[in-house]
Amino acid sequence: MRTVSFSQPNVCKLLDQNFVCFHTSTEGDPTAGQSIRHRPGDPAGMCIRGNGQQNVQTIFLTPAGEIFHVVTGFASGDDLAQELLYAHELFGELQQASRKPERAPASIVADSHRKRLANYGFSDQQIESQGMLLGGMAMPDLNAMMNPTGSMNRGGNQTTPAAGVFDAMIRGQVLADHQFCIRNPLMTSRQLERDPAVLVGSGQSFFMSNSSGN
């Protein structure tokens, strides 16, 4: 993500103008996965949305440190740009709500994520389902695998069964990210640091991406 997604011009512009960025390392965290280390200048390997969800998490917070959106694992530049736009819009709603306190901020966050999942084609039953994290990886959305509609992989069209499987994995991860925000609206960063497993699971995963260097 450092090499590819964070370098995309529209992502840089959105980050620079609308957000304040910081990073922390999960080194030593028992819920952190494992991976082959890369230097900043190393060529990027192939990834799909959600890969390495225990290794990288992009988390959106209010200035007070309350989480209102998460993207676990890899997100391409295009996907990240979409998430930044969504987070920017949702933060605007929260700011408006602070001036009109008839709606609780937590319900605004939860409702927004439900609405977004519905727009992606998830049913109410799927949205409210109890997600499963296997080794930090969300269970694939089996329904989407059997009925591959509404591709979430912006990289291409579904033309093969394999594409359907990948898309189901992506949908499962996206579902899990949004469900986290529905169930834990405005959880604080400190709460998450105390128990990251609530977001990334408690299993152990290993992430590796490779590149030919081309």
Next chain:
Amino acid sequence: MRCFKLVCLSLTGVLLAAVAAGQELEKFRLKSGGDPVEARPVSWDFQNGQLTLMKADGTVMEVAAADLHASDMRLVERILKKQFLAGRKGQSITPDADPAGNSVDNRSGGDVGRLHGVRWFDNESDAQKVASGSDGSQDERPLVWFRVLGDMTGFM
């Protein structure tokens, strides 16, 4: 010179580097002429060729590395080389005090530098000060927290 560049790129592969606290001011000459700029290097984005300098009064300016005289760029490289050899992994790469005596919190919020032109902090507390607008820089903005296994500025 060439050897040093190779060392920088192959051993560290960094996009961003900077000098440590207490670095003395140096005079840098631009090829375009004019008075030399008295400043110290803050960061060097290898990928984009942008050098960030901080003047004595704490103001920051960005110049293209190619716009500096070759001898002055060698000076920058010597400073960076010294920094790399010091091997102070994990430290803030922004000076922690400026010549005007301001603390890093008041001046820059403890940012670690820029990645692809975007300012990144290495802790939530300093980022929150800017996000809340308490530094007077801008209205409230949300935070992006990149929680990553490894070092954002090094191996990850």
